[in-house]
Amino acid sequence: MSFESVCVIGAGSIGSLCVGHLGQVANVSVLVRRPEHAAALNEKGLTVSGKSEFTSKVVAGTDPASLPDPELIVIATKAMQVEAAAKAIEGRFGDAIVMTIQNGLGSEAVVAGHGDWPIISSVTFMSGTKESDTHVHYELDTATWMGPFHPSGTAFESVQAVGELFAKSGLKVEVLPDVRPAQWSKLIFNASVNPVAALTDLPHVQLFARREQESDLGHLMYDLIEEGKQVAAAAGVELFEDPWEMNSRAVQQGATHDDEYAHVPSMLADVRAGLPTEIDFILGSLVREAARLGVPVPISEALYRLVKGRESSYDK
Amino acid sequence: MSFESVCVIGAGSIGSLCVGHLGQVANVSVLVRRPEHAAALNEKGLTVSGKSEFTSKVVAGTDPASLPDPELIVIATKAMQVEAAAKAIEGRFGDAIVMTIQNGLGSEAVVAGHGDWPIISSVTFMSGTKESDTHVHYELDTATWMGPFHPSGTAFESVQAVGELFAKSGLKVEVLPDVRPAQWSKLIFNASVNPVAALTDLPHVQLFARREQESDLGHLMYDLIEEGKQVAAAAGVELFEDPWEMNSRAVQQGATHDDEYAHVPSMLADVRAGLPTEIDFILGSLVREAARLGVPVPISEALYRLVKGRESSYDK
Numbered sequence: 001m002s003f004e005s006v007c008v009i010g011a012g013s014i015g016s017l018c019v020g021h022l023g024q025v026a027n028v029s030v031l032v033r034r035p036e037h038a039a040a041l042n043e044k045g046l047t048v049s050g051k052s053e054f055t056s057k058v059v060a061g062t063d064p065a066s067l068p069d070p071e072l073i074v075i076a077t078k079a080m081q082v083e084a085a086a087k088a089i090e091g092r093f094g095d096a097i098v099m100t101i102q103n104g105l106g107s108e109a110v111v112a113g114h115g116d117w118p119i120i121s122s123v124t125f126m127s128g129t130k131e132s133d134t135h136v137h138y139e140l141d142t143a144t145w146m147g148p149f150h151p152s153g154t155a156f157e158s159v160q161a162v163g164e165l166f167a168k169s170g171l172k173v174e175v176l177p178d179v180r181p182a183q184w185s186k187l188i189f190n191a192s193v194n195p196v197a198a199l200t201d202l203p204h205v206q207l208f209a210r211r212e213q214e215s216d217l218g219h220l221m222y223d224l225i226e227e228g229k230q231v232a233a234a235a236g237v238e239l240f241e242d243p244w245e246m247n248s249r250a251v252q253q254g255a256t257h258d259d260e261y262a263h264v265p266s267m268l269a270d271v272r273a274g275l276p277t278e279i280d281f282i283l284g285s286l287v288r289e290a291a292r293l294g295v296p297v298p299i300s301e302a303l304y305r306l307v308k309g310r311e312s313s314y315d316k
Numbered sequence: 317m318s319f320e321s322v323c324v325i326g327a328g329s330i331g332s333l334c335v336g337h338l339g340q341v342a343n344v345s346v347l348v349r350r351p352e353h354a355a356a357l358n359e360k361g362l363t364v365s366g367k368s369e370f371t372s373k374v375v376a377g378t379d380p381a382s383l384p385d386p387e388l389i390v391i392a393t394k395a396m397q398v399e400a401a402a403k404a405i406e407g408r409f410g411d412a413i414v415m416t417i418q419n420g421l422g423s424e425a426v427v428a429g430h431g432d433w434p435i436i437s438s439v440t441f442m443s444g445t446k447e448s449d450t451h452v453h454y455e456l457d458t459a460t461w462m463g464p465f466h467p468s469g470t471a472f473e474s475v476q477a478v479g480e481l482f483a484k485s486g487l488k489v490e491v492l493p494d495v496r497p498a499q500w501s502k503l504i505f506n507a508s509v510n511p512v513a514a515l516t517d518l519p520h521v522q523l524f525a526r527r528e529q530e531s532d533l534g535h536l537m538y539d540l541i542e543e544g545k546q547v548a549a550a551a552g553v554e555l556f557e558d559p560w561e562m563n564s565r566a567v568q569q570g571a572t573h574d575d576e577y578a579h580v581p582s583m584l585a586d587v588r589a590g591l592p593t594e595i596d597f598i599l600g601s602l603v604r605e606a607a608r609l610g611v612p613v614p615i616s617e618a619l620y621r622l623v624k625g626r627e628s629s630y631d632k
Contacts, residue, residue, distance in 0.1 A: 199515045200625035207628060214603075215624040223614065287530075298539065299618045306622075308531040309516035312523060 001161040007031060007070035007093070009085045011041070011060075013128040014101060015076030016136035020048035021169035022074075023056025029067040030060040031088065038062050040133045050128070050138035052170050064089050072162060073098045075111065079281035082107045086114035093117070097158055099146065103190050103266075104281030105183070105289070108149040119149035120159050123183045126171070127263065139263070140253075143172040147179035181240035188228030188243040191283040192221050193250075194267035195303040198277065198310065203262035209248045220299070221247055227297040231286055234293040267307070274314045279307040317477035323347060323386035323409070325401045327357070327376075329444040330417060331392030332452035336364035337485035338390075339372025345383040346376040347404065354378050356449045366444070366454035368486050380405050388478060389414045391427065395597035398423045402430035409433070413474055415462065419506050419582075420597030421499070421605070424465040435465035436475050439499045442487070443579065455579075456569075459488040463495035497556035504544030504559040507599040508537050509566075510583035511619040514593065514626065519578035525564045536615070537563055543613040547602055550609040583623070590630045595623040 008019045009031045022028050023046060030046075032038050041060035048054055061067050070093060075085050079102040089098075099120040100107040108119050125142035146163060148154035156177060163175035176182065193204055196217060202208075211218035225244045232239055250263070270277040283304045290297040324335045325347045338344050339362060346362075348354050357376035364370055377383050386409060391401050395418040405414075415436040416423040424437050441458035462479060464470035472493060479491035492498065509520055512533060518524075527534035541560045548555055566579070586593040599620045606613040 196622070196625070199622050201629040202625055207625065215600075215621055217621055217625045220618050220621040220625075223618070284531075298614050302536050302539070302615045302618055303622075305531055305533055305536040306512070306515050306619075309512070309518055309523065309533045309536075313517040 001158060003071045003161070003165050005029070005068050005070045006072045006074065006165075007064075007067055007096075008074045008076055009088070010075065010077030010081065011037065011046075011133075012076065012078065013130045013136055014124060014126070015074070016046060016130055017048065017126060017128050017138055017171070018074050018076055018101075019058055020046045020054070020056050020136060021052065021171050022165065023058055024054060025165060025169045027068065028056065028058045029070065030058050031064055031067060031085075032060060032062060035062055037133045044134040047135045048138050049131075049135065051141040052138050064092055069093060070096050072096060072165070073117070075100050075102075075107070078102070079104050079107060079278045080276065082110045086111045090114040097154070097162065099162065100149075101144070102281065103278055104187060105285040106281065108152070112149070112152055117152065118154035118158060119152040120146050120154060120162060121149040121179045121183065122146035123179060123186045125186065141172060143174050145174045145176060145179050145182040147176040180237055184232045184235075184237045185239045185241045185243055185246065187282065187286065188225055188232065188239070189246045190265075191228055191286050191300070192224040192243065193247060194265045194277075195279065195283050195307050196221060196224070197265040197268040198271045199303065199306055201268070201272075203264045203268065204251060205262045206251045209251045224299050224303065227290070227295075227300050228286055231290045231293065231295050231297065234295045235289060271307075271310055277307060277311060279304065279311070283307070317474060319387045319478070319481050321345070321384050321386045322388045322390065322481075323380075323383055323412075324390045324392055325404070326391065326393030326397065327353065327362075327449075328392065328394065329446045329452055330440060330442070331390070332362055332446055333364065333442060333444050333454055333487070334390050334392055334417075335374055336362045336370070336372050336452060336454075337368065337487045338481065339374055339485075340370060341481060341485045343384065344372065344374045345386065346374050347380055347383060347401075348376060348378060351378055353449045360450040363451045364454050365447075365451065367457040368454050380408055385409060386412050388412060388481070389433070391416050391418075391423070394418070395420050395423060395594045396592065398426045402427045406430040413470070413478065415478065416465075417460070418597065419594055420503060421601040422597065424468070428465070428468055433468070434470035434474060435468040436462050436470060436478060437465040437495045437499065438462035439495060439502050441502065457488060459490050461490045461492060461495050461498040463492040496553055500548050500551075500553045501555045501557045501559055501562065503598065503602065504541055504548065504555070505562045506581075507544055507602050507616070508540040508559065509563060510581045510593075511595065511599050511623050512537060512540070513581040513584040514587045515619065515622055517584070517588075519580045519584065520567060521578045522567045525567045540615050540619065543606070543611075543616050544602055547606045547609060547611050547613065550611045551605060587623075587626055593623060593627060595620065595627070599623070 006026045007029045038060040045057045098117040124144040127140040129137045166173040210216045267277045322342045323345045354376040361373045414433040440460040443456040445453045482489040526532045583593045
């Protein structure tokens with residue numbers, strides 16, 4: 001199985017990292033919402049700086065009918081835009097494999113509601129900052145984990161082939177028979193780091209892992225993560241990695257940079273920009289799972305409501 | 317007992333409301349921190365608008381040695397400045413009665429550590445907005461509750477006399493043998509409204525009492541207030557009023573104004589201005605009481621740490 005033509009839907013920071021890298025080893029088309037974004041990409045291509053350094057030519061458009069038939073579609077929108085993305089390709093590209101790469105739970109099922117493509121479930125630990133419509137800075141070159149979304153009957157060999165494509169393009173990748181343990185580890189990690197950052201206006205600094213004084217945020221992070229772990233256990237998911245250790249390691253990595261450096265989680269960036277956040281797909285999906293499974297998660301519920309309240313302040 | 321000379325320490329919104337009103341019925345001196353604040357008050361007096369309309373002449377200074385001997389001292393600083401205020405008058409004004417009017421718990425004991433004045437414990441439900449150093453707008457003309465701080469041996473008659481002075485000045489007042497039930501009701505009310513407002517950037521809008529959708533802030537407010545009530549019960553305090561009903565009534569009062577109106581709680585104003593908040597004296601004092609009494613308060617702890625985290629973001 002080979003991939004000559006790949007379509008990436010959405011060109012935020014993760015989408016742009018996919019476009020730039022995959023554009024080195026395949027013909028890449030990009031589906032975006034803004035015509036001026038498409039025009040800029042068609043004119044200048046996509047430049048990656050940081051951990052990788054190159055510019056890839058791409059074909060961009062706002063209408064899937066204007067794009068070549070792909071063998072692989074990567075839906076790299078935010079979680080709340082997956083529905084619209086899947087709708088846009090409904091009835092098209094019947095021979096393609098579709099890969100989701102969102103935070104949170106449930107994107108695969110949303111896609112499956114709009115077509116019977118084989119679906120690859122993935123979760124990424126890489127990060128970047130979109131500097132402009134045609135330039136993304138590649139920060140953490142950590143792996144993307146991918147596996148078959150079993151209800152769609154995806155063959156494991158197809159996932160391996162996609163994994164090889166990603167690896168050849170310069171992205172780090174792990175192919176697994178079941179991606180849920182990694183997906184849930186990242187979910188619980190994100191469901192704690194993102195809301196705490198958004199509510200405190202703090203990037204992911206060392207205070208998030210400190211538990212010395214009673215007021216230290218590490219206590220809150222630890223308690224939040226404990227709630228998430230209880231939900232995972234009740235859902236029968238064995239975590240790939242302890243989210244508390246992910247949190248501790250991430251802030252230590254930040255500290256090895258100069259003092260000014262600390263990752264700005266996407267939910268904090270959204271709140272600062274007055275944009276809708278992914279709260280319903282991250283902490284919200286955990287709270288819903290907890291309710292379904294009868295697991296009490298008082299702190300998660302509190303933070304979920306605070307972030308929803310914070311969003312409702314935008315128009316005040 | 318009569319009060320010809322009253323000294324107010326601190327001229328924020330509550331202090332200014334006291335200065336303006338009491339200045340109509342007594343000689344009022346004001347102790348402030350900034351020389352230019354004192355100079356402005358000495359030159360222009362203090363103007364109250366809104367529920368009351370007048371200007372009172374005052375004598376203001378930054379050094380208690382420059383002020384006349386008072387029979388009553390009202391410490392109207394923020395909770396975290398009570399220690400400095402009490403220290404400033406240590407060894408002075410031995411014949412005066414000292415009244416505290418802070419949010420939270422414990423101001424009386426701080427004052428008692430610096431002198432053996434009879435102390436009046438009070439809690440106020442009035443509110444105002446400080447428009448300038450010499451002008452306060454009087455918004456809610458609700459009562460101030462006062463009673464003896466028993467460990468200091470304050471005679472109930474003294475509290476009655478101070479209550480009469482307040483009433484004569486145009487302020488609403490209730491004199492009680494024990495102010496703790498009202499103080500705790502307001503503590504629990506403040507310990508929920510203020511952190512939720514500070515973290516969501518929302519003034520005290522109707523959403524704070526709404527419990528329709530799962531994400532509505534009313535659920536969070538209700539749960540937080542429940543934790544506070546359990547702490548009060550464990551401390552043997554019977555509340556004067558249910559803080560949840562205080563919350564519901566306050567947002568309804570807001571709604572009778574035009575849509576734009578909603579009270580900006582002081583902690584939200586502090587966070588917006590990048591100033592230290594009273595969190596340690598409001599929600600923090602509840603969390604400490606809960607720990608002392610062995611009452612689990614997971615949501616209160618979470619919000620306490622979030623606000624402390626928010627404060628630590630100021631210098632980032």
